[in-house]
Amino acid sequence: MVVATPKTGELTISAQSKPAVGDVVPVYVSVANGTDVPRAIVPSQVFALDANGQRIGPMPPGEAARQAGRSGQLKAALTSAAASGIGAGAVGAALGAAAGAAFGSAGEGAALGSAIGGGSSMLSGAPAGQQAARNEANQQIGALALQGGDVGKDFTVSGYVFFPKGDYKEIELLLVNKETGDTETIKQPWH
16 A cells, blocks of 8 residues: 655645455545645545546445455354354263263263254354454454544545445545635546
């Protein structure tokens, strides 16, 4: 990720798209202010422009996490479910062995207890794994997302903005001049 560097007297913008994740295209945006004029960046005012010049608004980070998670959430849920199933299978085996010993067959009791404990835990672990994966994705994407706020002299603000998968030609940022309240529109080719 290339971060824009403040240059004396200039407002420097860098925007670089990344490969799509599920139905989401992450774009790393960096704004560096080398001027004496403080500016503010508002993530909802960063747009992707298609071939017709139509502005496509960004997705909120939580929605981006949901849509991008389609490709990886199932794997996370199954991995979590399998891990919880193995642990419960061991507990079930121990309980089954104890029960089997009481009735004369520790080996059969252990096998039955392992199968029941592992199977039931895998079934109950899958929803828990999905929720954990969803929560983790939301937290990670929220932390990486472009945060709104002031960009003072010699400061740089950077982060990801998320767009629906599409064919884009430019990116457009609207910045607010903190002294006058006017907006400033900056366009750059899509990279």
